[in-house]
Amino acid sequence: MQTVKIENLESLINKGECITIEFKESKNKLNKDVYESVCAFLNRHGGHLLLGVKDNGEIVGVEKDSVELLKKNFVSSINNPLILNPTFYLNVEDYEIDGKTVLHINIPESSQVHRYKGKIFDRNEDGDFNITDNTTLVSKLYTRKQSTYTENRIFPYADMDELEGDLFTRVRKTVGNLRPGHPWVSMDNIDLLKSAGMYLKDQSTGKQGITLAGILIFGSELMIQTALPHYRTDAILRRENLDRYDDRDDIRVNLLRSYERLMQFISKHLNDKFYLEGDQRVSLRDKIFREAISNLLIHREFSNPFPAKLIIETNRVYIENSNKPHGNGIIDPNNYSPYPKNPTIAKFFKEIGWVDELGSGVRNIYKYNKIYSGAEPEFNEGDVFKTVIPLTPQASPQASPQATPQAETDSEDKRTELILEFCKEPRSRKEIQEFLGLKDRKYFANSILKPLIKGNLLNLTMPDKPTSPNQKYYSDR
Numbered sequence: 001m002q003t004v005k006i007e008n009l010e011s012l013i014n015k016g017e018c019i020t021i022e023f024k025e026s027k028n029k030l031n032k033d034v035y036e037s038v039c040a041f042l043n044r045h046g047g048h049l050l051l052g053v054k055d056n057g058e059i060v061g062v063e064k065d066s067v068e069l070l071k072k073n074f075v076s077s078i079n080n081p082l083i084l085n086p087t088f089y090l091n092v093e094d095y096e097i098d099g100k101t102v103l104h105i106n107i108p109e110s111s112q113v114h115r116y117k118g119k120i121f122d123r124n125e126d127g128d129f130n131i132t133d134n135t136t137l138v139s140k141l142y143t144r145k146q147s148t149y150t151e152n153r154i155f156p157y158a159d160m161d162e163l164e165g166d167l168f169t170r171v172r173k174t175v176g177n178l179r180p181g182h183p184w185v186s187m188d189n190i191d192l193l194k195s196a197g198m199y200l201k202d203q204s205t206g207k208q209g210i211t212l213a214g215i216l217i218f219g220s221e222l223m224i225q226t227a228l229p230h231y232r233t234d235a236i237l238r239r240e241n242l243d244r245y246d247d248r249d250d251i252r253v254n255l256l257r258s259y260e261r262l263m264q265f266i267s268k269h270l271n272d273k274f275y276l277e278g279d280q281r282v283s284l285r286d287k288i289f290r291e292a293i294s295n296l297l298i299h300r301e302f303s304n305p306f307p308a309k310l311i312i313e314t315n316r317v318y319i320e321n322s323n324k325p326h327g328n329g330i331i332d333p334n335n336y337s338p339y340p341k342n343p344t345i346a347k348f349f350k351e352i353g354w355v356d357e358l359g360s361g362v363r364n365i366y367k368y369n370k371i372y373s374g375a376e377p378e379f380n381e382g383d384v385f386k387t388v389i390p391l392t393p394q395a396s397p398q399a400s401p402q403a404t405p406q407a408e409t410d411s412e413d414k415r416t417e418l419i420l421e422f423c424k425e426p427r428s429r430k431e432i433q434e435f436l437g438l439k440d441r442k443y444f445a446n447s448i449l450k451p452l453i454k455g456n457l458l459n460l461t462m463p464d465k466p467t468s469p470n471q472k473y474y475s476d477r
Helices: 006-015 032-043 064-078 135-148 165-178 189-195 212-218 221-227 255-269 284-298 343-351 360-372 400-407 412-422 429-436 441-454
Strands: 021-024 047-051 092-097 100-107 121-124 127-130 199-201 208-211 233-237 247-251 274-277 280-283 308-312 316-322 378-381 384-390 472-474
Touching: 006 021, 006 047, 006 092, 006 100, 021 032, 032 047, 032 064, 032 100, 032 121, 032 127, 064 092, 064 100, 165 189, 165 212, 189 199, 208 212, 212 221, 212 255, 212 343, 233 255, 247 255, 255 284, 255 308, 274 412, 280 284, 284 308, 284 316, 284 343, 284 360, 284 384, 360 384, 360 441, 412 429, 412 441, 429 441, 441 472
Parallel strands: 021 047, 233 308
Antiparallel strands: 047 100, 092 100, 121 127, 199 208, 233 247, 274 280, 308 316, 316 384, 378 384
């Protein structure tokens, strides 16, 4: 399944090679410098590797008869500890651009130091370089990884028997259904941990064992409390009793079971709304809170004793978790450079299909909540990362008079379906407003039209002139 749009891939190619983008011609075979780039990206800031593209950005394509073999050889090699150590599972996506096949590999920053055939590669604007013999640079790389990522802390006396064995079985089944032939399917528990970067050896001390990431994902409640006594997530309903709570779930189990408990808490206390995406009806509530809960669990500074919280109030859901900030203040989803707080945990959640690419959560919450409640969520980065998801439209003096016209479409999701169907041919603002039987232009523009545009559900016929009197709107769904 392709994870980026063709136009986004073309945009990457147009940018040219840089510290986060690398081109390889690789028409029918993978050269060793492919793996040098993978190693360097993992050790630095991550990036995009594109095969079938020359250094100057010319698309030459991978030979079609070689595509499957190249993909198979790549995945096998990066899961071979003699080639890449520690191993790291990456997925290869193929795209057709102007009749030529381009392979795209999205490589996240790793929380570990990786070696390609025993050599450590790092990256700068000029490409990949071997730093193995530069003890200063190697030391700085290890220090940066260890000081930045709490998830890498090794627990040498942690026993595999203390992990929940049935969760390994579930994970193997899940990744097998998502991607038949996934290496984890045939691995035993400890090899799966090693492949996922959750069983490490400290090169400076020789200490090895299960990491904090492995304990947090697979550990029993007792094991987690022994390793991290302050760890907990508080789910609270506070609508009637504002001083205390109306319902509460004190969650101290591993991240997989925490995700399930939090989703159950949301389902118990929040109404659902269905929405037509393409030809499928989807749950807006689940779309929003799968992202919000995953972000809460994944991008958390676990060394901080501040408890994570999810609080459902009358008009909003308020979420906060401890954070190691790389900026301060309100986040703009359209101008946001995400930073992986726990890359190993994030990569694991991506492998099991619970999250998409890094940074997609913020954008998806923004997109779907505009449809769900007509209001914009808010993300505030600081020592505590705060997310506010409004449950009701933003206050407007026009909201009350429009209650009857809105009801005529039976429900908000039904209204959206009607608009998208009506706009299969480009329509003007006036035509859509008259179609809905609404008289208040300001209300229609702010509460209905703009959310559909921001949610990428309606497109502009003149995107460069959004305020043109000749502007029309259309749906390509």
